[in-house]
Amino acid sequence: MSDIKFDKIALIGIGLIGSSLARVIREKNLAGHISIATRSEKTLYEARELVLGDSYTVNNAEAVKDADLVIISVPVGGSGAVARDIAHSLKSGAIVTDVGSTKASVIAQMQPELPDYVHFIPGHPIAGTEFSGPRAGFSELFTNRWCILTPIPGTDKKALEQLNAFWTTCGSKIDQMDPAHHDLVLAMVSHLPHIIAYNILGTANDLEKITNSQVIVYSASGFRDFTRLAASDPAMWRDVCLHNRDAILEMLGRFSEDLASLQRAIRWKDGNALFELFTRTRAIRHDIIEVGKEVNTSDFGRQTVINEKKDTPDPKHGKYKR
Ligand code: NAP
Numbered sequence: 001m002s003d004i005k006f007d008k009i010a011l012i013g014i015g016l017i018g019s020s021l022a023r024v025i026r027e028k029n030l031a032g033h034i035s036i037a038t039r040s041e042k043t044l045y046e047a048r049e050l051v052l053g054d055s056y057t058v059n060n061a062e063a064v065k066d067a068d069l070v071i072i073s074v075p076v077g078g079s080g081a082v083a084r085d086i087a088h089s090l091k092s093g094a095i096v097t098d099v100g101s102t103k104a105s106v107i108a109q110m111q112p113e114l115p116d117y118v119h120f121i122p123g124h125p126i127a128g129t130e131f132s133g134p135r136a137g138f139s140e141l142f143t144n145r146w147c148i149l150t151p152i153p154g155t156d157k158k159a160l161e162q163l164n165a166f167w168t169t170c171g172s173k174i175d176q177m178d179p180a181h182h183d184l185v186l187a188m189v190s191h192l193p194h195i196i197a198y199n200i201l202g203t204a205n206d207l208e209k210i211t212n213s214q215v216i217v218y219s220a221s222g223f224r225d226f227t228r229l230a231a232s233d234p235a236m237w238r239d240v241c242l243h244n245r246d247a248i249l250e251m252l253g254r255f256s257e258d259l260a261s262l263q264r265a266i267r268w269k270d271g272n273a274l275f276e277l278f279t280r281t282r283a284i285r286h287d288i289i290e291v292g293k294e295v296n297t298s299d300f301g302r303q304t305v306i307n308e309k310k311d312t313p314d315p316k317h318g319k320y321k322r
Pocket residue numbers: 012013014015016017018038039040041043044073074075076077078082099100101102124125126127128129130131132133134233235236
C-alpha cells in the first residue's frame with residue numbers, strides 16, 4: 001500500500017515502458033482505474049490479453065477522460081500528435097507527464113497543445129531494455145533507477161510533489177534538471193553509446209560479407225555488448241537522433257576528435273598515450289562500480305541483475321521490432 005493513489009491513471013502507449021508502468025501501478029495499488037490507449041488494435045489486444053488495465057481503447061481522447069494522471073509513453077516524435085489528441089478531453093487539474101528520452105523537443109511539441117488548466121511535467125525514467133511491446137515490461141523496471149523530471153517554469157509545487165511521490169513509489173530515485181541540460185547529459189551517457197553500437201554493428205555487417213559469418217561465430221564479449229545496444233527499438237532511436245540532434249552532434253564531434261587522437265597514438269606507436277588513456281578510463285569504470293551502477297563481473301553484471309528480477313521476461317518472449 002502507498003500514500004499516493006490516483007482515482008484514474010491513463011497510459012498512452014503500452015510498450016516496454018507503458019506496460020511496466022501498468023504492472024507497477026497495479027502492484028503498488030497506485031490507481032483506482034487504469035485506462036490504456038495505444039495506436040494499433042494488435043498492441044491493444046496484447047495489453048488486454050495480459051490484463052494490464054481496466055479499460056482499453058485506440059482513442060487517446062477517450063482514455064484520458066476523468067484521468068488525474070496521464071502518462072505518455074510513445075516514441076518522442078509522436079508526442080505532439082498525442083498532445084493534440086488529448087488536449088480537449090483532459091480534466092482540469094490533471095497531471096500530464098511523459099517518459100520520452102529527449103526533453104526539450106517533447107516540451108516544444110506538447111506545451112503549446114495542452115490547456116493551461118492541466119499540470120504538464122515532463123519526465124524520463126532512466127530505465128529500459130532492448131525489448132519492445134507490452135510483453136517486454138516488468139514491474140521492477142524502475143527499481144533503484146533514476147527518474148529525471150524536467151519541470152517547466154511555473155510548475156505547480158503540489159503537482160510536482162505528487163509526481164515525485166508516484167515515481168518514488170514505483171521504486172525510482174528522483175532528480176530534477178533543466179531540459180537542455182538533461183538532453184546534453186543523456187546525449188553523452190545514452191545516445192552516443194547507442195549510436196556507436198549501431199555504427200559498429202553496421203561496419204561488422206558490411207565486413208560479414210568478406211569474413212563469411214566469422215564475425216558472428218567468434219564474436220567476443222566486447223562485440224556482444226554492442227549487439228545488445230544495437231538491438232534497441234529502431235523507431236525509438238530514430239526519434240531520439242532526430243529530436244536531440246544538436247546535443248548528439250556536439251557529442252559526436254568531441255568523440256570524433258578523441259578517436260582521431262587515439263588513431264594517431266596507435267599509428268605513431270605512442271604507448272605512453274595509450275597506457276595513460278586506458279588507465280584513466282579504467283578508473284571511470286571503477287567509479288561506476290563504486291556508486292553501485294554496475295557489479296564487477298565479467299558480464300558487466302547483466303546476468304546477475306536479470307536473475308534478480310522475478311518477472312523479467314524470458315528474452316525469447318521479449319520482442320525486437322523488425
Ligand atoms: P515500445 O515498447 O516500442 O512501445 C511504444 C508504444 O508507443 C506502443 O504502444 C506503440 O503503439 C506506441 N507508438 C509507437 N509509435 C507511435 C506514434 N508515432 N504515435 C503514437 N503512438 C506510437 O517503446 P518504449 O520502449 O516503451 O518507449 C516509449 C518511450 O519511452 C519512448 O519515448 C522512449 O524514448 C522512452 N524510453 C524508452 C526506454 C527504453 O529503454 N526502451 C527507456 C526510457 C525511456 P503500437 O504498438 O500500438 O503501434
